Amino acid sequence: MLKSACLILLATVTVAASAAERPNVVLFMADDVSWNDYGCYGNTAARTPNIDALAANGIRFDRAYLTASSCSPSRSSIITGRYPHNNGKAAELHKPISGHLPWFPETLRDAGYYTALSGKHHMKSTTKRPVPFDHVDGGKNKNNSGGHANWVKVTEERPKDKPFFFWFAAYDAHRGWDSDKQWDTDRYGPMHKPQDVIVPPFLSDDAATRDDLASYYNEVTRFDYYIGQVVAELKQQRVLDNTLIFVMADNGRPFPRAKTRLHDSGMKTALVAxxxxxxxHTGPSVSLVSVIDLAPTILKVAGCDVPETMQGVSMQPLFDDSSAGIRQYAFSEHNWHDYEAHGRSVRHGDYMLLKNFRTQLPLQGPADSVRSPSHEKLLALKEAGQLSAAQQDVFLAPRPEVELYNVVADPHQLNNLAGNPAHQKQQSELAAVLEQWMDETGDSVPEKISPDTFHRVTGKPLPKDERDETGAITPGQDRNADQINAAGPR
Known part of the structure; x- marks a missing residue:
């Protein structure tokens, strides 16, 4: 009897010790920030000292890709570890994840983690199910509507006897630039100056666009400030060393030829661990990773089993050797976001192949971008017949069915190599891989998908009687893709 009691006591102590050693996890997510708008990724104008410090002492992933450059489909993909079309209706903006699919925070909570979401949520389910977070708040107060107002408080007030997972999601840098109105120089430093911003070649270099970009940079810096505050609190609690921190964004900047695009300006994300x-092994990593790899990674380091529904792979090998390869291909989707769209892309090595299934339509960006000063300046240049080739791409229609880019030699993807005999081998191989992935994961190109709900020139909502949604389905719906767990080529 005494021996049995001792064994039980020993087992209890062992479990308690194991629980205490399990890492905490914090996922910081910006809203609408492109990969190259952080100091650690080479932007000399945007101030991100706290993210830069994490990168300097961790891993800066230089080839990390989203599955969708669209808010809710991207977040839904991250939280399930699945491609957007495999999440059911959630392949499109504002639509719910199929109810039978597990979200990784609920697995963590079942394993004894304290889970909290503070800031932007933007995820929902087709069924009524328990929220997978012990704590949820919108992250706002009267002086801060950026989504990060409560991050430090949540960190301070967490239960101290449990490991924790925090999903800290900012509204920065979503338009309308509320940080300008709420700016605190003592906290964030001086506002960014328009003359210092970096204007990409597909935008107009003028005063209005520079003002627009400066306000956007302010949002990025405010996001960075609150990351620093949480890191300081974790350090004070002496738990920073055993806390896995990820910093990323859900999609590209809300400017023309970025957000919703399959090109790097929309689909590539900064990712710092x-x-x-x-x-x-710290430092930059050129190993290819997809954001669907985050869920299995977090579950693995927490000692949890990875549900068979998850299509990503664990990034753990990269923590020991940042040059280790965990995947050869990264796939992304462009589905409805304010406007009808259907496109797919695959990345491998130095190349990215994009296939457009709605070639008759331009890719001018979401409605909030269309209403922006930056877009208005491009429209003025268009009317004057003064657009450069890079700027013209914002309005191009019809578009090429296939685009192929060397993303190293052509970081803005302005030189389409599709049809070039010198690159036929890469085009053929990537086209075959993309077709295989679509087939194995149950993707589809429905004859009728969700139509435009905003005017393509003004960005204003279309009247309901001008939206014919009869018979529209989401990609993969006709193949029950939400029931398919196959990941396709990796």
Missing amino acids: HWPAGIQ
């Missing part, structure tokens, strides 16, 4: 106790 920091975990002193668990990352053995």
Whole structure:
């Protein structure tokens, strides 16, 4: 009897010790920020000292890609570890994830983690199910509508006897630039100057566009400030070393030829990982990763089983060797976001192949971008017949069915190599891989998908009687893709 009691006591102590050693996890997510708008990724104008410090002492992933450059489909994909069309209706903006699919925070909570979401949520289910977070708040107060007002408080007030997972999601840098009205120089430093911003070649370099970009940079800096505040609190609590921190964004900047695009300006994300106790090899990593790899990674480091529904792979090998390869291909989708669209892309090595299934339509960006000063300046240049080739791409229709880019030699993807005999081998191989992925994961190109709900020139909502949604279905719906767990080529 005494021996049995001792064994039970020993088992209890062992479980308690194991629970205490399990890492905490914090996922910081910006809203609408492109990969190259952080200091650690080479932007000399945007101030991100706290993110830069995490990158300097962790891993800066230089080839990290989203599955969708669209808010809710991207977040839904991250939280389920699945491609957008495999999440059911959630392939499109504002639509719910199929109810039978697990979200990784609920697996963590079942394993004894304290889970909290503070800031932008933007995810929902087709069924009534328990929220997978012990704490949820919108992250706002009267002086801060950026989504990060409560991050430090949540960190301070967490239960101290449990490991924790925090989903800290800002509204920065979503338009309308509320940080300008709420700016605190003592906290954030001086506002960014329009003359200092970096104007990409597909935008107009003029005063209005520079003002627009400066306000956007302010949002990025405010996001960075609150990351620094949380890191300081974790350090004060002496838990920073055993906390795995990820910093990323859900999609590209809300400017023309960025947000919703399959090109790097929309689909590539900054991704920084920091975990002193668990990352053995720090520095930049050129290993290809997809954001669907985050869910299995977090579950693995927490000692949890990864549900069979998850299509990503664990990034853990990269924590020991940042040059280790975990995948050869990264796939992305462009589905409805304010406007009818259907496109797919695959990345491998130095190349990205994009296939457009709605070639008759321009890719001018979402409605909030269309209403922006930056877009208005491009429209003025268009009317004057003064657009450069890079700027013309915002309005191009019909578009090429296939685009192929060397993303190293052509970082803005302005030189389409599709049809070039010198690159036929890469085009053929990537086209075959993309077709295989679509087939194995149950993707489809429905004859009728969700139509435009905003005017393509003004960005204003279309009257309901001008929206014919009869018979429209989401990609993969006709193939029951939400029931398919196959990941396709990896």
